């Protein structure tokens with residue numbers, strides 16, 4: 342407690358620095374030389390450049406174009422690059438948000454405002470408007486629904502862990518305002534049948550949001566590499582909006598995601614507008630939840646994207662496929678393990694039907710490999726693929742898994758039966 346209190350005279354930079362370094366080692370294992378399949382490592386040279394770029398603008402606030410027109414060029418250029426990556430047609434619109442949760446919030450808000458414009462979902466109506474989504478969608482939809490007093494109808498996914506389009510159709514009623522799907526979902530790393538969900542939304546005249554927070558900047562490159570994936574972006578007619586996180590596989594630092602609208606005129610649904618007479622400072626208009634935002638994140642993102650170019654994204658995706666293959670082959674050589682689902686995007690999920698998967702996860706954690714294990718349909722160890730892991734690191738990981746399997750058989754690691762907590 343004492344350590345957390347505001348000290349009377351302040352600490353020296355040296356004292357603070359020591360703590361920063363110590364805590365960094367505790368929290369970010371890969372930076373202290375350990376290996377992890379958790380969130381990705383930065384691409385070294387690009388990360389350094391992005392850090393430098395951010396430091397040039399550190400402490401500067403970005404409120405919007407009106408306040409910093411010369412800096413708005415970063416914002417505009419990121420949006421243009423994103424529009425190309427998500428195949429946004431002419432007339433579409435991209436907003437830079439603080440993260441996937443905020444991007445999803447705007448998908449839900451647009452759907453609700455459109456329903457209101459159409460005379461449905463009136464404020465205070467007896468029945469709450471609802472969102473129909475596969476049970477695997479991210480909890481960000483619940484957050485948005487909770488803010489906007491909506492119901493989320495989580496429809497059981499199929500045995501193959503993807504959205505059940507027929508069951509979702511049945512779950513829709515006259516109070517439904519939005520259909521959602523993931524590309525991929527966080528729990529299973531699998532892509533929902535986006536074209537079929539889009540058709541359903543067109544048939545029912547409902548808003549369709551694709552949550553591609555994880556896959557938005559991966560899926561198109563996997564397709565380019567010949568992986569057999571359905572289109573998951575605006576190439577699919579019926580996709581109204583999409584979330585894609587730059588701070589995941591867009592290779593940007595934390596704090597930036599994108600919300601894209603096929604029809605730019607729908608920005609009116611997203612926008613918060615307050616009449617200047619209300620607060621005596623002129624009109625207040627914003628397309629984001631945050632007001633003041635750090636310009637440094639924007640500039641670092643711009644730097645990373647400019648340096649990567651299409652080739653950099655393609656190369657990242659190629660490395661991810663290689664790592665997935667290497668892991669798949671390695672897991673296949675361990676008789677006690679099974680791949681839970683055929684990896685499709687940025688995740689590999691495996692478990693054991695013979696041994697307790699939680700015990701294996703506990704063993705890996707005991708060996709200093711941060712490991713999460715979720716209950717899912719069957720308990721699964723959840724790996725987030727990182728193209729920067731070297732082949733040797735993946736082999737080292739597999740060797741550690743083999744070691745842990747023998748230790749679990751010897752009773753050295755117990756199953757707590759406890760799932761990892763997300764968040």
Ligand SMILES: Cc1ncc(COP(=O)(O)O)c(C=O)c1O
Pocket residue numbers: 439440441442443479481523525526527552554555586598
């Ligand atoms: C599929 C998916 N959607 C949305 C989110 C939420 O993103 P954020 O944590 O950036 O708000 C995540 C986060 O992992 C995710 O995996």
